[in-house]
Amino acid sequence: MTGYIGRRLLQSVSVLFGVSMVVFALVHLTGDPVRLLAPIGTSHEELAQLRRAHGLDRPLPEQYLKFIGGVTRGDFGKSLRNQQPALGLVVERLPATLRLAAAAMAIALIVAVPIGILSALRRGSIFDHAGMVIALLGQSMPVFWLGVLLILVFVVLIPLFPAGGSQGWQSLVLPAITLGMYNMARTTRVLRSELLEVLGQDYVRTARAKGAPEMRVVLRHALRNSLIPVVTVLALDLAALLAGSVITEQIFAWPGLGRLAVGAIYARDYPVVQAAVFVVATVYVGLNLATDILYVFLNPQVRLT
Amino acid sequence: MNSARASWWRRFLRQRLAAAGGIFLALLVVSAFFAPLLSIADPVQQNLSLRFQPPGGAHPLGTDHLGRDVWSRVVYSGRISLTVGAAAVLVAGTVGVALGLVSGFFGGRVDDLISWIATVQLAFPFLLLAIAVVAFLGPGLGNVILVLAIGGWVGYVRVTRAKALEVRERSFVEAARAAGASEARVVTRHVFPNVLTPVIVLSTFEVARAIIGEAALSFLGLGVGIATPSWGGMLAEAKDYLAEAWWASTFPGLAIMLTVLSINVVGDGLRDVFDPRLRT
Numbered sequence: 001m002t003g004y005i006g007r008r009l010l011q012s013v014s015v016l017f018g019v020s021m022v023v024f025a026l027v028h029l030t031g032d033p034v035r036l037l038a039p040i041g042t043s044h045e046e047l048a049q050l051r052r053a054h055g056l057d058r059p060l061p062e063q064y065l066k067f068i069g070g071v072t073r074g075d076f077g078k079s080l081r082n083q084q085p086a087l088g089l090v091v092e093r094l095p096a097t098l099r100l101a102a103a104a105m106a107i108a109l110i111v112a113v114p115i116g117i118l119s120a121l122r123r124g125s126i127f128d129h130a131g132m133v134i135a136l137l138g139q140s141m142p143v144f145w146l147g148v149l150l151i152l153v154f155v156v157l158i159p160l161f162p163a164g165g166s167q168g169w170q171s172l173v174l175p176a177i178t179l180g181m182y183n184m185a186r187t188t189r190v191l192r193s194e195l196l197e198v199l200g201q202d203y204v205r206t207a208r209a210k211g212a213p214e215m216r217v218v219l220r221h222a223l224r225n226s227l228i229p230v231v232t233v234l235a236l237d238l239a240a241l242l243a244g245s246v247i248t249e250q251i252f253a254w255p256g257l258g259r260l261a262v263g264a265i266y267a268r269d270y271p272v273v274q275a276a277v278f279v280v281a282t283v284y285v286g287l288n289l290a291t292d293i294l295y296v297f298l299n300p301q302v303r304l305t
Numbered sequence: 306m307n308s309a310r311a312s313w314w315r316r317f318l319r320q321r322l323a324a325a326g327g328i329f330l331a332l333l334v335v336s337a338f339f340a341p342l343l344s345i346a347d348p349v350q351q352n353l354s355l356r357f358q359p360p361g362g363a364h365p366l367g368t369d370h371l372g373r374d375v376w377s378r379v380v381y382s383g384r385i386s387l388t389v390g391a392a393a394v395l396v397a398g399t400v401g402v403a404l405g406l407v408s409g410f411f412g413g414r415v416d417d418l419i420s421w422i423a424t425v426q427l428a429f430p431f432l433l434l435a436i437a438v439v440a441f442l443g444p445g446l447g448n449v450i451l452v453l454a455i456g457g458w459v460g461y462v463r464v465t466r467a468k469a470l471e472v473r474e475r476s477f478v479e480a481a482r483a484a485g486a487s488e489a490r491v492v493t494r495h496v497f498p499n500v501l502t503p504v505i506v507l508s509t510f511e512v513a514r515a516i517i518g519e520a521a522l523s524f525l526g527l528g529v530g531i532a533t534p535s536w537g538g539m540l541a542e543a544k545d546y547l548a549e550a551w552w553a554s555t556f557p558g559l560a561i562m563l564t565v566l567s568i569n570v571v572g573d574g575l576r577d578v579f580d581p582r583l584r585t
Contacts, residue, residue, distance in 0.1 A: 016428075018421065018422070018428075026441065139569065140562055144521060144537065145540060148554050151544070247524065261437075266440065273437055276433070277430065277433055280433060281428045284430070
């Protein structure tokens with residue numbers, strides 16, 4: 001067990017090492033990063049000076065070592081726009097994005113769990129078909145259109161919610177629905193098919209044969225087992241929501257990480273872009289590791305390879 | 306209704322859905338091909354005296370904030386979506402299947418390296434990385450295809466690698482080897498045909514993902530460029546005029562959704578046909 005956790009930990013560190021290489025390479029995609037720093041029309045001498053000042057005249061391996069040295073200390077350099085530490089700017093925005101992702105996940109589960117259960121129990125009914133059609137639509141709906149559509153209906157036509165910003169719970173409703181729709185649809189489908197499978201198993205038949213009330217059979221025996229695949233992917237879903245909130249934040253002017261990152265990309269503020277991409281990737285790797293370890297505890301049958 | 310008949314109904318409905326999706330996609334391909342014949346106006350022609358015309362009459366889907374015909378723009382945008390979807394999947398699929406075959410069939414150091422690169426790739430928030438790369442490289446059809454292919458190859462590696470690992474141990478591979486077939490021949494003639502089915506099923510879903518990806522990038526102004534009509538770009542422009550013209554955002558949005566929905570039901574149908582064990 002300890003060996004497995006140790007191996008997974010090492011693996012995660014090696015992945016983060018790869019992530020740091022890509023994040024570093026990102027800036028050199030355009031060729032000369034100093035052109036991102038200098039205003040148009042800067043003379044050759046001034047460009048050379050800037051290059052020296054930022055250490056961009058050194059060989060790439062040396063620059064990379066300096067970069068990764070900074071990363072391990074949490075230093076991504078200063079924002080080119082306001083001279084504040086890039087990592088600080090990113091961490092400052094993380095809570096808003098976490099709040100949005102958590103709300104999206106809550107809405108997804110609140111809707112998906114009852115619909116998934118009812119669809120499985122009333123298999124083949126009108127309710128089941130309606131639920132599956134909605135889930136199929138939800139999975140095919142691009143976030144940017146759903147966001148625009150919700151604004152059209154609930155802001156323009158029926159003014160119930162604000163179109164953007166982050167004032168009070170009302171401003172959280174539309175972005176959370178937008179971001180959570182895909183997860184809602186997918187969780188509904190996964191839960192339904194898992195539950196259908198479990199309901200056909202021997203121990204469920206045994207429980208029924210013993211005369212256990214239907215409610216108890218469904219809740220105690222079937223649901224608990226069919227939730228395992230749902231629960232084990234929750235952490236990864238959350239990571240996906242964090243990364244996926246980029247567009248939702250853009251539509252609803254939500255002051256989170258995604259909006260900061262997109263703004264920084266447009267402004268070519270590369271230290272902030274690097275910090276944002278690295279932080280989201282680190283959160284993803286961390287949640288992935290946590291899921292794997294949790295899974296071993298939840299399911300002792302899993303092979304430790 | 307007994308459960309046997311219920312599942313038969315389900316399957317019937319599922320296949321009917323897949324058929325409907327297939328018909329929609331066929332119409333989409335035809336309309337993209339014959340876009341110049343189907344459009345009623347130049348999709349980029351501005352005419353400010355005709356701005357915000359509601360659907361009907363000379364403009365069946367209305368006009369946008371610059372007086373451009375929405376129907377013509379939707380039809381022309383289909384070309385971009387289909388081109389990007391097909392090209393991105395072709396590039397990602399070719400690279401991914403090749404790497405997956407090598408990884409699964411030969412194993413060892415090469416397998417470790419390819420698997421490591423795939424894990425690193427998966428750690429990235431795809432859209433954020435795509436935005437960053439396009440922002441640094443500049444918008445344009447080629448760059449968008451490249452970025453979406455970078456985001457798609459890992460799925461192919463995983464599917465192909467798993468299948469190659471499985472096939473490698475089968476007796477017909479052993480027999481081919483015993484008969485003196487070269488490694489290259491074993492991979493291309495015996496392993497490759499066996500990975501094709503899951504790759505085809507994966508490809509349908511990947512086309513949908515690439516189309517959404519292109520629309521998302523265009524929505525953020527980082528797609529094929531503002532001069533070329535695309536569904537994502539139309540949505541981005543129309544979202545600032547929701548109160549004046551609901552139709553300018555609704556029709557391109559509907560086009561993306563119906564396209565993605567059709568691809569998804571066709572993919573589900575294909576999976577049911579090829580691999581009934583996975584039926585849900």
